[in-house]
Amino acid sequence: MDEQTRIEIEAAAFRRLRKHLMEDRLDVQNIDMMNLAGFCRNCLSRWYQEAAAERGIELTKAEAREIYYGMPYDEWKAKYQKEASPEKQEAFRKAFAENVGKEEG
Numbered sequence: 001m002d003e004q005t006r007i008e009i010e011a012a013a014f015r016r017l018r019k020h021l022m023e024d025r026l027d028v029q030n031i032d033m034m035n036l037a038g039f040c041r042n043c044l045s046r047w048y049q050e051a052a053a054e055r056g057i058e059l060t061k062a063e064a065r066e067i068y069y070g071m072p073y074d075e076w077k078a079k080y081q082k083e084a085s086p087e088k089q090e091a092f093r094k095a096f097a098e099n100v101g102k103e104e105g
Contacts, residue, residue: 017044018044018068021041021044022041022069022070026080029081029082029084029088030042030081031084031088031089031092032088034092034095034096035088035091035092035095038095041068041069042065044068045061045064045065045067045068045069046061046064048064048067048068049061049063049064052064
């Protein structure tokens, strides 16, 4: 497989993952993803921001999230994000104790 084809396939896989999380599985909360998989939608938007920066394109966290979520993050959060139970919050704190407060889940 040539490099360009590999890049196109990887990009298509990312788009499919994004569609799955943003259209098909809105029921899955970011904290659930973090507790089970160690990443969430916010991580994907941050990785997008970092990839842009590697190419000399500066995006703020808010801009990267808006690109990923398809709307301002606060709007998405109000529509789809539910309050995490104390149990889920505790599981998150235990799993990511050194990173709590650095990244919103």
